[in-house]
Amino acid sequence: MTEAKTILLVEDEIESGEMLANFLELKDYSVLWAQEGKKALELIEDKAHEIDLAILDIMVPNHDGKEICRHIRQHPVLADIPVLFLTAKDEEVDEIEGLNLGADDYIKKPASLNLIKARIESQLRRMNPEKAHWLKYDHVYLDTETNQMFINEELIDLTHTEYLIAELFFKHPKLVYSRAEILEHITDEEKYIFDRTVDVHIKNLRIKMKEEEKLIKTYRGVGYGFNREYLKR
Structure with missing residues (x-):
């Protein structure tokens, strides 16, 4: 149907x-x-x-x-x-x-x-097919075709790595990822990067998201993920 x-x-x-x-x-x-x-x-x-x-x-x-x-x-x-x-x-x-x-x-x-x-x-x-390439929570939108983030109508200037982390959390909001899992997701051949680099990327992502940084949560002793409190919104 x-x-x-x-x-x-x-x-x-x-x-x-x-x-x-x-x-x-x-x-x-x-x-x-x-x-x-x-x-x-x-x-x-x-x-x-x-x-x-x-x-x-x-x-x-x-x-x-x-x-x-x-x-x-x-x-x-x-x-x-x-x-x-x-x-x-x-x-x-x-x-x-x-x-x-x-x-x-x-x-x-x-x-x-x-x-x-x-x-x-x-x-x-005459419309385009489904808008399936958009992910949205609260006032944050991810365009998975262009790899861009918008908050309300403002384009947020993310690095490629910051976008990949945001997309990972938005696509799988019920999962919590360790630093090692996030690192594997954001790197290719550069496996020598220290896992603490993930902390820096997430810190920068949160700064750029301003008040909407609440959507990303630190799960102590486990890693990072989407803030599940916002899943029902």
């Missing part, structure tokens, strides 16, 4: 938002509905790894749809997802501005539910 796609819906009109959310859920989509911009940005931060497509009303309180679209396009995980503007505005200049911000489609209200569904399906067919 195919996993349900998740749609971020930003719509401040309760009747319209409820009708569209219920319709999409009946069509086997999962819907995250925000009625104002601040809530939408919170959902983006907390649920980024789940969101497959966004439908944004331009005229919503706090942060409007254009600002939310701009935020999505700058996000390390969501930058490539389809974004549809759904709005009562019908001025050509608004449509052009929305598309210039990175929106993929522009649907004018009132629009039939089936039309919106068709536009959603069209955009999802």
Whole structure:
């Protein structure tokens, strides 16, 4: 069975938002509905790894749809997802501005539910396959294709060795590794490197992760690993 796609819906009109959310859920989509911009940005931060497509009303309180679209396009995980503007505005200049911000489609209200569904399906067919190369815990993202770490939207400048250690912990969060095991993972022919070198790499990794260094835990007498307290988050 195919996993349900998740749609971020930003719509401040309760009747319209409820009708569209219920319709999409009946069509086997999962819907995250925000009625104002601040809530939408919170959902983006907390649920980024789940969101497959966004439908944004331009005229919503706090942060409007254009600002939310701009935020999505700058996000390390969501930058490539389809974004549809759904709005009562019908001025050509608004449509052009929305598309210039990175929106993929522009649907004018009132629009039939089936039309919106068709536009959603069209955009999802154009999406890249699964975002399986992303690993996420809290606000930390690892892109296993490019070997990069992001915290929120900031690219963290890791050395190759620091990235390998982070990826090891993120891929196997229930395991604890000794220094020798970590050393074997991060070295090739250079087996002469002292295992205390691992301590230095992990110290530097924690410094670069700042407050998110809490995700890496020292297990005294054993070694290092992912902090299991964050596995359920």
